Amino acid sequence: MRIGILGGGAWGTALAQVAAGGGEALLWAREPEVVASVNDDHVNRLFLPGVALDPAIRATADLAELADCAALLVVTPAQHMRAVLAALPRLAVPLILCSKGMEEASMKLMHGVAREAQPDAPLAVLSGPTFAHEVAARLPAAVTLAVEDRAVGEALRDRIARPWFRPYLSDDVIGAEIGGAVKNVLAIACGVVEGRRLGRNARAALISRGFAEMTRFGLALGARAETLAGLSGLGDLVLTCSSTRSRNFSLGKGLGEGARAADLLADRRTVAEGAHTAPVLHRAAREAGVDMPIVAAVCALLAGEASVDAVVERLLSRPLRAEGV
DSSP states (O other), X not given: OOEEEEOOSHHHHHHHHHHHTTSOEEEEOSOHHHHHXXXXXXXXXXXBTTOOOOTTEEEESOGGGGGGOSEEXXXXXXXXXXXXXXHSOOOOSOEEEOOOSBOTTTOOBHHHHHHHHOTTSOEEEEEXXXXXXXXXXXXXXXXEEEESSHHHHHHHHHHHOBTTEEEEEESOXXXXXXHHHHHXXXXXXXXXXXXXXXXXXXXXXXXXXXXXXXXXXXXXXXXXXXXXXXXXXIIHHHHHTSOTTSHHHHHHHHHHTTOOHHHHHHTOSSOOHHHHHHHHHHHHHHHHTOOOHHHHHHHHHHTTSSOHHHHHHHHHTSOOOOTTO
């Protein structure tokens, strides 16, 4: 069962390493240097340097080659997923969505985008606390694999499971997606706390209250609370909000240290998805009648509408309330 991977960045390459443990893995990348590096030297020097890749991974720049794969791991940046999927022929094989975010133009989660671009393909979502370099190095990790059709989910789980990579099945596709999208925005906020040296107490409080925002939004859109409290929600939130290996956390740290968002984003080869998701999530929350003050604060910082100090003061001056609210 050959698995295709759409996206040759660090996470796509790490997932190719996972897939190659059970058979052939075909990695599609836009960058010719990535294709050459993977095929010739079994390494992705551009996005995942220093990690030896399984020889069963083959790379290609020809999108059409992936049409013959039995399933596709879709790891393109969220804002490019629609265009990449639309460029493929109409498929009926499972698409495992591994990108985390919401499309700016439509405010749709990734499964909504994929369903429009490839209406015949069964959809799954893979999400959880995973840094690419650790997964590629075969360090232990666990993820949520959310798919509505259990038989499809079991087949996909068995194909990608490894002794060091454990997928846990769920049928809550919306919950798995919301956790991954919201945590990226909250990671920016936690990075600001780090950059501004507001202390570990503040970061722990922000993670807790951010999780409350994630839960309110998820429940409003039909997610289940246990999914949001699992690997794809709280688990991913804790990881992403605690390390500069997170692109979103690093972006927030730069903001907390006084840099401008435009400068930080212009200097990045890889994508901090939370920067694109934040304004979309803010709009979606308003439409759903969900209060998400931390998300609103991140939006204000990214847009240059308020300083870090003003945003912190605004959050700290909110009315006191019961914790479950």
